[in-house]
Amino acid sequence: MRGLLNHRLFPALAMSAVIVLLPLVLPSAYYYRVAALVFVFALAAVGLNLLMGFAGQVSLGHAGFMGIGAYAVAIGPTHLNLPSWLAFVGGAGLSALVAFAVGRPILRLKGHYLAVATLGFGLLLAIAFSNEARFTGGPDGMAVSRFAVFGLSVRGAQAWYWITAASFLIGAVLALNLIESPTGRALRAIHDSEVAARVLGVDIARMKLAVFVVSAVYASVAGSYFAFLNGHITPDVSGFLRSIELVAMVVLGGLGSVAGSLVGAALLVMLPQTLTSLHDYEHMALGLIIMAVMIFLRAGIVPTLARALGRA
Amino acid sequence: MTELLQFTFSGLTVGAVYALVALGFTLIYNSCDVINFAQGEFVMLGGMTTVFLGLAGVPLPLAACFAVVLTVAVGLALHRFAIEPARGSGAVVLIIITIGASIFLRGAAQVIFDKRFHTLPPFVGGDAIRIAGAAILPQSLVVLAGAVIILVLLWAFIERTLIGKAMVATAANEIAARLVGIDTRAAVGLSFAIAAAIGAVAGILITPIALTSYDVGTVLALKGFAAAMLGGIGSAVGAVIGGLVLGLLEAFAAGYVSSQYKDAVAFLVILIVLLAMPRGLFGRAPVERV
Amino acid sequence: MPAYANIGAVIAVLLAIGAGQACAQVKLGAVLSVTGPASFLGDPEKKTLEMYVDDINAKGGVNGQKLQLVVYDDGADANAARTFATRLVEEDKVVAMVGGTTTGATLAMMPVFEEAQIPLISLAGAVQIIEPVRKWVFKTPHTDRMACQKIFADLKQRNLTTIALISGTDAFGKSMRDQCVAVAPQAGISIAHEESYGPRDSDMTPQLTNIKGKAGVQAVVNPGFGQGPAIVTRNYRQLGIALPLYQSHGVASKQFIELAGPAADGVRLPAAALLVAEKLADNDAQKPVVVAYTQTYQQKTGQPVSTFGGHAYDGLMIFVEAAKRAGSFDGAKVRDEIEKTKNFVGTGGIVNMSPNDHLGLDLSAFRMLEIKAGGWTLVQ
Numbered sequence: 001m002r003g004l005l006n007h008r009l010f011p012a013l014a015m016s017a018v019i020v021l022l023p024l025v026l027p028s029a030y031y032y033r034v035a036a037l038v039f040v041f042a043l044a045a046v047g048l049n050l051l052m053g054f055a056g057q058v059s060l061g062h063a064g065f066m067g068i069g070a071y072a073v074a075i076g077p078t079h080l081n082l083p084s085w086l087a088f089v090g091g092a093g094l095s096a097l098v099a100f101a102v103g104r105p106i107l108r109l110k111g112h113y114l115a116v117a118t119l120g121f122g123l124l125l126a127i128a129f130s131n132e133a134r135f136t137g138g139p140d141g142m143a144v145s146r147f148a149v150f151g152l153s154v155r156g157a158q159a160w161y162w163i164t165a166a167s168f169l170i171g172a173v174l175a176l177n178l179i180e181s182p183t184g185r186a187l188r189a190i191h192d193s194e195v196a197a198r199v200l201g202v203d204i205a206r207m208k209l210a211v212f213v214v215s216a217v218y219a220s221v222a223g224s225y226f227a228f229l230n231g232h233i234t235p236d237v238s239g240f241l242r243s244i245e246l247v248a249m250v251v252l253g254g255l256g257s258v259a260g261s262l263v264g265a266a267l268l269v270m271l272p273q274t275l276t277s278l279h280d281y282e283h284m285a286l287g288l289i290i291m292a293v294m295i296f297l298r299a300g301i302v303p304t305l306a307r308a309l310g311r312a
Numbered sequence: 313m314t315e316l317l318q319f320t321f322s323g324l325t326v327g328a329v330y331a332l333v334a335l336g337f338t339l340i341y342n343s344c345d346v347i348n349f350a351q352g353e354f355v356m357l358g359g360m361t362t363v364f365l366g367l368a369g370v371p372l373p374l375a376a377c378f379a380v381v382l383t384v385a386v387g388l389a390l391h392r393f394a395i396e397p398a399r400g401s402g403a404v405v406l407i408i409i410t411i412g413a414s415i416f417l418r419g420a421a422q423v424i425f426d427k428r429f430h431t432l433p434p435f436v437g438g439d440a441i442r443i444a445g446a447a448i449l450p451q452s453l454v455v456l457a458g459a460v461i462i463l464v465l466l467w468a469f470i471e472r473t474l475i476g477k478a479m480v481a482t483a484a485n486e487i488a489a490r491l492v493g494i495d496t497r498a499a500v501g502l503s504f505a506i507a508a509a510i511g512a513v514a515g516i517l518i519t520p521i522a523l524t525s526y527d528v529g530t531v532l533a534l535k536g537f538a539a540a541m542l543g544g545i546g547s548a549v550g551a552v553i554g555g556l557v558l559g560l561l562e563a564f565a566a567g568y569v570s571s572q573y574k575d576a577v578a579f580l581v582i583l584i585v586l587l588a589m590p591r592g593l594f595g596r597a598p599v600e601r602v
Numbered sequence: 603m604p605a606y607a608n609i610g611a612v613i614a615v616l617l618a619i620g621a622g623q624a625c626a627q628v629k630l631g632a633v634l635s636v637t638g639p640a641s642f643l644g645d646p647e648k649k650t651l652e653m654y655v656d657d658i659n660a661k662g663g664v665n666g667q668k669l670q671l672v673v674y675d676d677g678a679d680a681n682a683a684r685t686f687a688t689r690l691v692e693e694d695k696v697v698a699m700v701g702g703t704t705t706g707a708t709l710a711m712m713p714v715f716e717e718a719q720i721p722l723i724s725l726a727g728a729v730q731i732i733e734p735v736r737k738w739v740f741k742t743p744h745t746d747r748m749a750c751q752k753i754f755a756d757l758k759q760r761n762l763t764t765i766a767l768i769s770g771t772d773a774f775g776k777s778m779r780d781q782c783v784a785v786a787p788q789a790g791i792s793i794a795h796e797e798s799y800g801p802r803d804s805d806m807t808p809q810l811t812n813i814k815g816k817a818g819v820q821a822v823v824n825p826g827f828g829q830g831p832a833i834v835t836r837n838y839r840q841l842g843i844a845l846p847l848y849q850s851h852g853v854a855s856k857q858f859i860e861l862a863g864p865a866a867d868g869v870r871l872p873a874a875a876l877l878v879a880e881k882l883a884d885n886d887a888q889k890p891v892v893v894a895y896t897q898t899y900q901q902k903t904g905q906p907v908s909t910f911g912g913h914a915y916d917g918l919m920i921f922v923e924a925a926k927r928a929g930s931f932d933g934a935k936v937r938d939e940i941e942k943t944k945n946f947v948g949t950g951g952i953v954n955m956s957p958n959d960h961l962g963l964d965l966s967a968f969r970m971l972e973i974k975a976g977g978w979t980l981v982q
Contacts (some may be wrong), residue, residue: 028396030692033685042819104588111403112347116541117586119534120579127576130771133780139773140728141680157688226681232710233678240534243409251408272682273689276674282425283637287416291394294409298401315811318841329804356680399682427641428905429829431861438863440840447807447840523829524862527638531802567808571797572771 008180011259012173019091019165023158033229034273036227038266039164040225045049045173045249045261047218050175052247053256054184055211056191061122065216067129067238068095069223074144075135076131080147084147084228092220099216107208122243129235141234144227160229167225171218172258178214179258183265186209219246252293254300263301267293314445319567320560325452327559329522331459333515334543334551335466336507342483342546343503345403349410350390351536352512352529353417357383359524360421362516363430370504372432380512387508391501393494395585414529421526451520458517459552462510467549469506479503483546542582551584553593558582609814627670628931630655630921631696632914633686633711634725635703638678639772639801642828643705643856646899646911647725648673651700653902654918664925672696676707683707687714697931700917702726712739721937723917725910727852728777732960739975740940740960742916742950743909744874744967746825747785749851752872752968753823754782756981762820762846763902763935766795766813768806768834770826774852777803778825794819799830806830807837808921814843821845839865844869851968855908859976870981872968876912876949877980892946912949918952922947 007013025030048062073089076082082090104115129136136142147154152179154163186207189197203250227233236242244266253264271289275282297304320328333355340348357377365375392410435454440447470476481489482499489496514526523530534556558578565577585591632651635644655671657890660907664671665712672694674686683702690696691714698721702708705728715722716738725732729745737838757765769779775798786793793818797809813822822845824834831853838847847869849858857864877880879892894908895915923946924939943962946953970981 030685030688033688037681037685052404071569075912087827106583109590112341112545113541113586113590113592115347116538117583120538120583123579124576127573130776131572133776138776138780139771140709140730143709152429187479218818230681230710231713232680232684232706234706234710236679236681236706241530247404248408249413251404255402267491273685279673283422283677285419287412287414287419290412291409293403294401294412295394295398298398298405300567303370315815318811319772319808322805325807326803326805329937338724399706422641426905427637427645428857429642429861431832440842442842445835447842449840518804523832525642527641528802563805566797566799568811571799571809571812575800 004078008176009259012169012176015172015259015262016169018298019169023161028159028173029157034270034285035224036157036160036229037167038262038269039161040229041246041249041269042262042265043164043168043225044222044246045213045253045265046090046138046168046171046175046258047222048219048246049250049253049256049258049261050178050187050211051215052250053254053263054179054187054191055208057120057208057212058111058247059212059215060115060240060247061091061118061125061241062215062246063238063242064125065095065099065121065127066101066226066242066246067218067235068174068224070144070233070237071129071225072140072220073135073147073227077145079135079144084145085149088147088221088224091224092217095216095220096213099213103209103212107205107212119240119243123240124234125240126240136235139235141232144229144231144233147228148209154228161224164225164229167221168262171221172262175258183207183210217234248290252290252301254303257300257302257306260300260302267301315567317342317444317446319563321446321448321452322567323560323563324456324556325448325521325559326562327556328455328459328553329514329518329532330535330558331552331555332455332462332510332517333532333539334540334555334600335462335548336510336514337536337540337567338546338551339466339503339507339510339550343479343500344395344483346395346406346407346410347403347508347537347545348504349407349533349537350529351511352531352533353414353421353508353516354383354387354529355532356524356526357386357417357514357527358515359432359519359528360425360430360515360526361512363432363519364425364526366432376516378459379516380509383508383512383515384505385505387445387511390508391504395500395504396497406593414533418527418529419466425526426527429523429528430519431523432519438500449508449521451517455517455521458513462513463548463552466506466510468580470548475499475502477599535599538579538582542585543594545590547594550592550594557593619877627668627671628664628694629672629694629698630918631690631694632671632673632674633676633683633690633699633707634699634701635678635707636673636675638676639828640678640704642676642855642908643725643910644678646846646903646905647701647703647914649903650899650911650914651918653898654915658922665929665931667931676703678704678707680704680706681709683716687711691715691718691720691937695768696720697925697933698921698936699723700725700914700921702731704773705731705777706740708739709963713738715739719937720933721921723756723921723940725913725917727774729781735958735960738937740918740920741959742953742956743913743946743964744851744872744950745781745961746774746850747781747969748963748965749778749825749872750782750785751789752965753848753850753870754786754791755965756870756872756970757791757821757848758789760821760846763790764792764794764818764821765821765959766797766816766819767793768797768799768809768813768822768824768826770801770828770830771798772801772826772828772830775826775830778850778852782823782825799826799834800828801828803830804833805806806834806839810834810837810841810843811873814841815907819845821848823848824851825850825852829861832858832866835862835869837866851909855910856906859973864976866973867975868973870972873971873978874909874912874950874967875969876907876909878969878971878980879907881978881980887947887952888949892949895949909949914948916948916953919948
């Protein structure tokens with residue numbers, strides 16, 4: 001039992017169990033939709049967690065990549081007559097390219113300077129999505145055609161539940177494997193001390209860039225699913241607040257914890273749904289909960305609880 | 313020529329607003345390495361409290377003083393009940409706490425105040441001053457003067473008083489500061505109080521120009537943060553210069569390039585400046601502890 | 603063993619979401635932007651709906667049943683709106699929905715209601731909500747295209763044909779700008795110059811300086827809502843521009859005059875009769891409705907009336923009257939009756955819907971107003 005619990009893929013196993021069992025208690029399409037949204041944001045958060053939790057680099061512009069993925073599947077089929085799966089793949093490829101091009105110069109910046117540079121990058125994308133109304137429909141957004149493969153179109157919250165859940169699991173397993181690989185160890189070395197890592201012969205710049213590109217692809221894929229799930233997309237998807245939300249998901253769930261990203265995403269997606277009964281006091285409660293989690297579970301929800309249980 | 317002058321006036325007006333917000337970021341960053349995302353809410357509290365006390369019949373100067381005191385109290389509470397208990401956590405955890413605080417304060421403001429826009433009368437005359445065909449409002453000069461006065465006071469405080477020096481010492485090395493007998497907790501608390509006061513004053517000064525509402529803080533925090541980083545975080549002079557440069561960039565971009573893409577142009581220039589000067593315009597040389 | 607501990611928590615929270623109360627009342631849904639950048643629209647809408655649903659229930663309800671209003675706040679985020687729309691349909695089982703404060707939110711929610719076959723009455727401005735006509739979707743505010751047409755007609759009357767546009771880059775400003783550009787040629791108006799500003803900008807003098815320097819411009823039109831137009835108006839006077847300035851129906855509340863101050867003098871805008879309730883002729887069919895609404899709203903909230911709350915009033919009353927005529931809350935029957943709405947006197951105008959017009963207002967619903975000495979006056 002101990003061996004199983006300590007296995008590196010245990011979190012993935014536990015999360016699959018949740019995903020398979022959850023439909024037994026989900027009463028309606030609304031719950032499936034909320035769950036699918038949780039998986040979508042969790043996927044983006046896992047990617048960002050690789051960057052923040054392992055490589056120690058903060059990005060306040062990650063929603064920009066969600067925007068690229070989302071608008072790729074909206075614009076591709078509408079304006080370029082691309083099949084939606086190709087637009088989906090193309091969006092991920094484009095995000096990787098953009099991340100590569102942008103990451104090379106800006107990842108040289110450190111700490112808050114990197115934060116403001118990524119923030120600027122995200123804003124530039126959001127402004128472009130909002131202004132280029134011919135392609136994007138402007139601030140009111142544009143409709144997204146259904147996802148179709150081999151002529152079969154995907155519809156309904158249940159179908160999206162399984163697709164997003166499976167994608168999240170794949171993303172989580174890939175992330176867990178990456179973390180345990182030599183690359184992952186090199187990344188953690190960067191997180192702990194860049195100078196020490198450099199002394200050990202780690203090519204820091206290349207490592208950071210690689211993980212930035214990977215995290216951008218995660219966000220882009222999540223953005224594409226988000227667009228399909230909503231059937232309508234607005235520039236808010238790549239806005240500053242969305243980027244902040246992603247960072248909050250990662251930190252609340254636990255920096256460096258893949259399962260934590262799922263919990264963080266679940267918390268921030270479901271809280272606005274549960275707090276509606278508070279009406280005007282909703283935002284006060286949301287702010288208080290965020291502060292309380294960070295004060296009392298400073299390492300994040302999952303790592304703190306795991307440590308507590310490990311001790312017990 | 314008239315155009316250039318008018319764009320400059322506009323840039324200075326907007327830039328002075330950003331400069332005041334950026335100054336608040338600087339102080340808290342200097343004492344505990346935290347970017348306080350609730351700084352924008354301090355600005356909102358200053359403006360909105362003054363407006364509502366004014367509506368309730370309190371004379372405006374008195375209302376403004378109350379607003380500053382109230383905001384300082386909120387700043388101290390933020391430090392005491394949210395930052396202090398999380399001491400020793402990483403910077404990113406503290407930042408998330410300030411984001412939570414900003415959501416909370418905005419939520420409280422929409423319940424206590426309302427969701428409409430408000431304004432205050434200008435402090436000195438509403439008629440524009442005309443120079444060579446360009447026009448600037450007297451209130452813009454008030455905001456500019458406010459930024460400069462706060463900058464000078466801050467400089468005098470940090471360089472010329474023992475308490476100020478204690479704050480700098482706390483920022484540089486908390487453990488060493490404690491060893492020489494500085495109450496570092498009080499030093500950080502003080503920085504929150506002063507940052508809140510600066511925010512509140514900023515909110516009161518800019519409301520006659522920029523108007524205010526319960527959610528005005530988000531955009532101000534965003535722009536103020538960018539300005540502080542452009543100037544070099546931690547430098548008070550940098551915050552003011554960064555703010556003014558950002559304002560001028562926006563005005564010139566709107567006037568000469570494209571008003572649709574003016575924010576984009578401004579952020580592009582910030583990116584380029586940071587790539588050339590990774591510590592901002594006035595940032596200190598990096599000290600990396602191994 | 604990280605994930606284990608949280609499975610229980612996740613399930614518990616998910617279950618908690620569903621713990622809605624069982625109620626025999628008929629539920630009416632409303633997804634509104636009560637907070638966020640459109641809160642000054644969503645807030646009066648919410649207050650209006652709550653006020654009048656209480657009022658209707660106090661008078662015995664509709665078809666012998668009481669209404670229960672379910673309001674969700676989307677914060678002007680289309681994604682949140684979509685989720686709440688699903689929730690209204692799947693969980694709350696609403697019979698109809700009055701809402702969608704913003705166009706983006708409405709567009710995101712429409713497919714949910716069309717699929718569930720539940721009537722939706724939107725409170726958003728853009729014309730694309732009702733064009734093409736969608737079976738289950740209606741709206742109450744005048745379209746932004748009508749606002750452009752009304753302004754252009756007034757310009758023609760004053761023999762002004764060359765204009766400059768300065769619009770907000772937010773959804774409202776952008777959408778109305780597009781409509782104005784589209785209908786300008788038909789109206790014989792040429793747009794000589796265009797500028798824009800961000801929704802939170804605090805100074806628009808560079809844009810206005812460019813407009814001022816443009817030869818041949820005879821008037822300036824400002825499609826926008828929120829605080830932007832107030833600052834545009836102040837900057838306009840600050841620069842001493844003497845050309846006529848037109849604002850849109852997006853600033854149609856007394857608050858605009860307060861914010862813009864003396865600079866607002868002489869500004870014209872198209873707006874519903876609601877704003878000039880007291881000044882309407884006594885034989886005006888809308889007078890009793892708008893005077894009653896104004897009094898009720900100002901008395902209950904202590905805030906000046908705006909046309910945005912009025913749109914919510916119209917939406918609610920169109921639904922209630924349709925349900926009464928249908929004699930039931932059956933979705934299809936109510937929908938058919940909404941479409942048959944004829945001579946409904948609302949705050950926005952007199953509504954005559956038809957299978958190919960799900961708005962039912964014409965240009966006569968708009969009044970051209972001019973601000974004089976801090977108040978509204980009707981332009982004859």
